[in-house]
Amino acid sequence: MEFQHEAIFCIVNDGYSDAVMDAAKKHGARGGTVISARGTAPKDAEKFFGITVQPEKEIVMILVPSACKEDIMHALYKEVGLESEGQGIAFALPVDSVVGLTNNDNK
Amino acid sequence: MRLRNILRIPKKEKTPSSDFKKLKLLVTVINRGKTEFFIDLIESFGVNLQTSVNAQGTAKSETLSLLGLEEADKSVIFSVIPEDKAEELMRAIDERFQKLRGGKGIAFTIPLSSVIGVALYRFLSDNRAGN
Numbered sequence: 158m159e160f161q162h163e164a165i166f167c168i169v170n171d172g173y174s175d176a177v178m179d180a181a182k183k184h185g186a187r188g189g190t191v192i193s194a195r196g197t198a199p200k201d202a203e204k205f206f207g208i209t210v211q212p213e214k215e216i217v218m219i220l221v222p223s224a225c226k227e228d229i230m231h232a233l234y235k236e237v238g239l240e241s242e243g244q245g246i247a248f249a250l251p252v253d254s255v256v257g258l259t260n261n262d263n264k
Numbered sequence: 265m266r267l268r269n270i271l272r273i274p275k276k277e278k279t280p281s282s283d284f285k286k287l288k289l290l291v292t293v294i295n296r297g298k299t300e301f302f303i304d305l306i307e308s309f310g311v312n313l314q315t316s317v318n319a320q321g322t323a324k325s326e327t328l329s330l331l332g333l334e335e336a337d338k339s340v341i342f343s344v345i346p347e348d349k350a351e352e353l354m355r356a357i358d359e360r361f362q363k364l365r366g367g368k369g370i371a372f373t374i375p376l377s378s379v380i381g382v383a384l385y386r387f388l389s390d391n392r393a394g395n
Contacts, residue, residue, distance in 0.1 A: 164291070164372060178322045190293050190338055191320045217322070218293075218340070220372060250374050253288060254350070256358035257370035 160251040163226045164218060167233055168194070171213035173243035178217065180236040185225035192216040211244065220255065285389045286347040287376040291340060292357065293319070294369035299339040301367070305360065306343050309353050310390040314343040335366070344376070346389045 167177050174191045181189065198210035221229055226249055237243035290311075294302055299316055306314060319338045345353060350373055357371045379385050 162372065164374065174322065189322045190340060191322060192317055192340060218291075218319075220370060253373040253375055254354055255370070255372040256354050257293075257361050257368070259368075 160223055160253070162220055162252040162255050163223050163249045164220050164252050165226065165229060165233075165247055165249045167217045167219070167237070167245055167247040168196070168214055169217065169237050169243040169245035170211045171215055173237055173245065174215045174217050176237050176243055177215075177233065177245065178219075180232040181217075181219050181221075181229050184228040184232050186219050186221050186229055189217045189219040192218065208244075220252065220258070285391075287379060287385075287388055288345055288347055288350055288373040289376055290343040290345045290350070290353070290371065290373050292343070292369060292371040293321075293338055293340050295335045295366055296337040296339045298364070298367050298369075299341065301364070302341060302357070302360070302369075305356065306341070306345075306353065309345070309349050309356070311343050311345050311349070311353075312387055312390055314341055316341045338369075344388045345373070 165181070167181075169177055171193075174189075178186070178189055192215070194214045194216050195212050196210060196214045197212070203210055219229070230247055230249065233245065233247045237245035239246065290306070292302055292306070296318065303314055303316065316339050319340045321336050321338045354371060354373070360367050361369055361371075379388060385391075
């Protein structure tokens, strides 16, 4: 089944949603929605990998045309990926049908 | 020898696929003031499970903010809907997006692959006949 759009969910540390949007907009995203959240991580994993997981998170949800998805995911990985201060992860879900996108070039 | 004609093994009763409704996750992003309205609208289609969370929009439109029309406070409503209601529901939501003042938003559906629990599945697909 061909999907025209995908929903990208990017989970980053609090305060990095702007960085997420900047990266995404460079590759075709128009806007996103930011939800506040709290992350959890097992203590021994933190010790083993030598990182501290900040609990306060933001989830940025961005709806994009499938054609842009790959570029945006790569940009997110580079700008706000796990190795950056944003400590972000991103995943994309297929989207069946969309209403409400008013733009002409989004068909 | 035509054994096949003598031994007629009846085909196993197949459960008609029409009884099995696929489920989708409907995500609706709207201005916070319209949350109740859209929850009621979606519920009127026999949708039993909805969760709404507060959120902030990031889309900036210079023109809009110049006019002071930018509303950043949003609500995201997650609803589980049966596949057969999806098209009708999306159309109704789109209609409100266009007609309702301050009602503009975005809605999309994500196919769900699995649900655990028969009672939960019946609840989600609003199956009152108890099939």
